[in-house]
């Protein structure tokens with residue numbers, strides 16, 4: 001496969017700085033030498049420095065979970081792309097469904113963040129995904145297509161090559177319910193079609209599309225075997241070094 005697998009851990013609002021260092025150290029020890037697969041951990045802002053220190057010099061990269069699109073100024077409580085760069089981040093998760101749901105982030109705001117991240121040479125991991133209600137009323141493809149188009153609007157094909165898309169059905173996040181491999185593959189293929197329409201077939205073939213939503217060692221293999229599933233954005237299973245390492249090893253075995 002031309003695309004590399006990418007296993008990214010979204011630690012969400014978990015771990016103090018000291019706890020994050022312990023987990024990052026364990027991740028670095030178990031998969032830090034893996035070169036066949038892209039790997040990242042995304043701790044909270046307050047843990048970027050401590051976790052970053054533990055993975056420095058290994059193949060595990062650092063990501064953040066959010067940022068604001070302005071460069072600096074009077075935006076109390078916000079964090080800029082330059083600040084994330086300064087903290088050693090290569091990636092930033094944007095538009096996660098929890099931010100859409102609890103913090104009312106819309107595609108328009110997320111698009112500004114994506115552009116600001118790309119302009120600062122950070123790689124956005126743009127999250128898209130339908131709610132249970134949207135799936136049950138047959139709107140999955142429309143919702144996911146609109147979020148992909150809205151989030152990536154205005155990027156050039158060259159810029160889009162630095163973007164990762166994560167399909168995370170909202171009903172599968174933290175619930176133990178996973179999309180079946182066939183269900184996920186169908187949506188991933190549609191996302192790739194949208195990307196081809198926006199950026200051309202060549203670029204679309206190169207962009208990694210991750211699956212997220214109760215992905216764990218027991219179900220990873222079948223998901224990762226799907227043609228358009230290029231890895232996982234992992235929540236709960238990323239909080240234990242051994243299960244995260246097992247997901248990385250599944251991707252290595254399929255590489």
Ligand code: 13P
Pocket residue numbers: 010096168172173174175176212213214215233234235236237
């Ligand atoms: P879980 O793996 O805990 O379902 O979370 C998925 C997720 O939201 C990753 O961003």
